Amino acid sequence: MTSIAATSRAKAWIREEIQALSAYPVHNSEGLIKLDAMENPYPWPESMQQEWLAHLAEVSLNRYPDAHAHSLKQCLRRQLDIPPGMRILLGNGSDELIQIIQLCMTGPERVILAPAPSFVMYEMVARFVGARFVGVPLNPDFSLNLDVMLNAVRQHDPAVVFLAYPNNPSGNLFGREEMDAIIRAANGLVVVDEAYQIFSGASYYDQLAEFDNLVVMRTLSKLGLAGLRLGFLVGAQDWLGEFEKARMPYNVSALTQYTAEFALNRLDIFQQQAARIIAERDRLHAALSSRPGFTVFDSRTNFILFRIDVARIQELFDRLVALGILVKVFPASAPGLKNCMRVSVGTAEENEAFLAGIDQCLA
Numbered sequence: 001m002t003s004i005a006a007t008s009r010a011k012a013w014i015r016e017e018i019q020a021l022s023a024y025p026v027h028n029s030e031g032l033i034k035l036d037a038m039e040n041p042y043p044w045p046e047s048m049q050q051e052w053l054a055h056l057a058e059v060s061l062n063r064y065p066d067a068h069a070h071s072l073k074q075c076l077r078r079q080l081d082i083p084p085g086m087r088i089l090l091g092n093g094s095d096e097l098i099q100i101i102q103l104c105m106t107g108p109e110r111v112i113l114a115p116a117p118s119f120v121m122y123e124m125v126a127r128f129v130g131a132r133f134v135g136v137p138l139n140p141d142f143s144l145n146l147d148v149m150l151n152a153v154r155q156h157d158p159a160v161v162f163l164a165y166p167n168n169p170s171g172n173l174f175g176r177e178e179m180d181a182i183i184r185a186a187n188g189l190v191v192v193d194e195a196y197q198i199f200s201g202a203s204y205y206d207q208l209a210e211f212d213n214l215v216v217m218r219t220l221s222k223l224g225l226a227g228l229r230l231g232f233l234v235g236a237q238d239w240l241g242e243f244e245k246a247r248m249p250y251n252v253s254a255l256t257q258y259t260a261e262f263a264l265n266r267l268d269i270f271q272q273q274a275a276r277i278i279a280e281r282d283r284l285h286a287a288l289s290s291r292p293g294f295t296v297f298d299s300r301t302n303f304i305l306f307r308i309d310v311a312r313i314q315e316l317f318d319r320l321v322a323l324g325i326l327v328k329v330f331p332a333s334a335p336g337l338k339n340c341m342r343v344s345v346g347t348a349e350e351n352e353a354f355l356a357g358i359d360q361c362l363a
């Protein structure tokens with residue numbers, strides 16, 4: 001078979017919605033100061049790394065991992081205060097949980113709804129599974145526009161509403177009253193995505209027993225374990241028992257289970273790192289705000305969104321890359337994000353390099 005025949009065969013058989021997509025863009029970060037992906041910039045203390053390595057060899061790689069991750073779940077309950085009576089569903093990152101939820105709840109007639117702009121995976125997964133995605137515009141300051149949101153919920157009767165709390169890419173926490181009103185108005189499931197909880201301190205855990213259409217999603221990624229890929233969903237048996245059926249039995253590897261438990265038993269290290277990141281974030285926020293022509297948005301996360309008064313933001317981005325600094329810039333089509341950049345909080349030195357770089361580009 002020639003490759004031309006193979007190509008046309010793929011074109012004929014791959015679903016049109018998939019062919020119309022472009023893969024999530026991940027910029028090559030080799031040799032760059034990486035401030036594009038909300039990673040924790042701090043390594044583990046040397047002694048902790050040694051201890052981890054010393055026991056790593058005990059993981060039996062010839063065996064499948066514990067399909068129910070019994071020990072890790074107990075550890076999560078203990079260390080991260082999972083509300084009693086609620087179930088836990090583990091995912092290969094929360095990205096996989098978004099996929100599992102949508103696989104279970106979508107069909108051709110079903111709508112997935114989220115504010116716009118918000119986390120891109122909600123929409124990407126909706127396209128994978130052939131659901132209709134409705135993005136509801138936020139206010140210009142990225143707060144929820146409650147009237148527009150409630151109208152959209154009534155009009156589209158979504159199967160799932162995703163609310164990132166705090167929101168990415170804006171960094172702000174939505175108002176509690178607006179969130180509650182949306183959860184009450186929704187017939188379907190509301191997923192409150194608390195990926196940045198370690199930085200925001202805010203949570204819907206205590207509302208899980210109150211709303212029967214609420215689940216809370218978290219991840220270890222922003223805590224400092226992005227490479228590990230572990231997300232978890234917390235909610236009632238009625239929902240999670242069903243989602244569990246669509247989870248691949250060995251989706252969380254033995255190495256991930258061992259390492260996550262090891263790390264969670266030393267949670268204070270990550271809490272100390274988060275406190276340093278928050279202090280650096282506030283310093284970076286003040287520094288950016290003092291620059292003329294910069295609009296800097298409030299952040300309850302480990303990143304900052306800001307808007308700059310420049311003619312070509314893409315050109316500024318390219319010049320920063322040339323100086324060795326990688327941040328995130330948004331396509332002109334992204335709703336409400338014209339001339340915006342998102343910078344993740346790095347170490348003090350990395351943040352200084354970023355500020356010096358942006359000053360040099362704008363001089």
Ligand SMILES: *Cc1c(COP(=O)(O)O)cnc(C)c1O
Pocket residue numbers: 038092093094095096119164167168193195218219220221226229230231
């Ligand atoms: C980063 C992020 C995630 C992804 O988390 P993973 O567990 O790494 O897949 C989920 N939701 C939001 C809002 C995020 O910003």
